[in-house]
Amino acid sequence: MKNIVVTGGAGFVGSNLALYLQEHFQGSHIIVVDDFRKSGFKNLEGFKGDVIASNVADGEWIQTVKTKKIDAVFHIASITDTTVMDEKKMMRDNVDGFRNILDFAVEKSAPVVYASSAAVYGSFNRKMREEDGGKPNNIYGFSKWVMENLAETYYSKLKIVGLRYFNVFGPGEYHKGLAASMIYQLAIQMIKGNRPRMFKWGEQRRDFVYIKDVVSATVGALSAKENAVINVGTGKSTSFNEIVEILNKILNSGRKPVYFDNPYGFYQNFTEADISKAKDIIGYEPKYTTALAIEEYITKYLFSRDAESRAV
Template identity: 40%
Template structure:
């Protein structure tokens, strides 16, 4: 589906984090709908380096880009030589999805250097060329703030959420000084859908529970999961928000969710219904009491007004669309 009348054909588009989940979906959206656009994917890609918590430093994976025909630039955002190279491309749009997104990584220095400090360069590049900059903020900026979560009422509980909030503050400051700039931060809530498999342990519960059920196992959930609710947003609606943010009615910070929280229990039940199984549910104690979000629900009224964004995919429909890939991954990546 084409989400905008913006003339992307003939333009040069930068997608950072383009070998990751959301970035790769964006890359294929442009390739499919705007064949005359020049698409440049920037990603660090994964290697064997891990953080102290054992998680990979980069989730970018070449398999997310199989079939991509644009240009790939493998680089680290913290490389000081990168910025002059980027200036040489003459970009018309920037979609900045790259970040350290691991909420359990507590190295504050590398998180803030990578997410916040390098963001300033993208702002400078967008201002220099007078082009739109759309970037990934996060629902993690809200922490345990009361639902519905509304821009301006943030309480991040980890350094990742803090780094994104500081990016948003930098955006607001920039827009005060340059009110005609097109800069939009998108606070993603719980995104799920194709090309998230290589996020490993941080992939959505839709994928993880789907693979448990396909393995013939009873899905495991925390006790009380019928009351633990999240705003689950399908990847197609996230792409819609990005495309509309490239030509916003009003620059600023916006939530990207459905505005309708659903429970983890509902995910397990929908998956079993669509897969034709009836394994019930195994409940385990929640070890994260005290630092756990029991309810996330996006206030999307400003997003509807400022971006023209309207979520279109229900949880039931999103799981139905996603199941073919969940099954394929189970056969080709999980069982092998």
């Protein structure tokens, strides 16, 4: 029996990961640690493991698993709303929470894979390479950057890999509301028969990566050649206007965008991952282009029964 901890396991990425591990790692016991601040049990439909409803920054959850052998820790929990401005709370939950995870992993001699973010890059207009990080535009990106710095101080004691996810989309993100992916927001507006709304002039470009590739990369990171921080994207950016074109094709519609002013000064207008390091260190090769993934997302999930239960 392998005990695997997934923090943030009720959220978008964490629930997809927990359900994947349950299906593919036969005989494993998945322990989700999540305080359900935003997410809900619907993301974990069909889950057969344990759930500890706790804030990772409090540390009380560690008592619950103190006597257990732990084989791996996926630390996915985080405040994920980039518009949250409470700096102390962001740092406490994201960074102190991670500190607890790292100390816990050292005690258990368990490898750690953790979620960082493309937000550590801030404003850029070319492909982002890992060494470009460290100029975040907001406190969310800063908290991820500090997590990476902290992780490095544990490199001699632990197997530890940080993943800079780019814009993840796919089933399981509906609970995120306005923090859900732009693809989700635009698709839902268009499926409801409305015109898609976006910031002027829709030329913002993001590296939109499908949840299934993100889960593969996350699991693959356990077998990384070395401790590292790695980009997880598709390697290609797509503009918001192009997303609408793709959606119009799939939905067989011709809806034109409505543009409005962007109120966020710290917005990332461009992200695109250089994924060569991910290929080298964890053998990561995305299976989906953004367009293919959108098609699967719409036809298999947003239009299915799943849409009313866990999926969207």
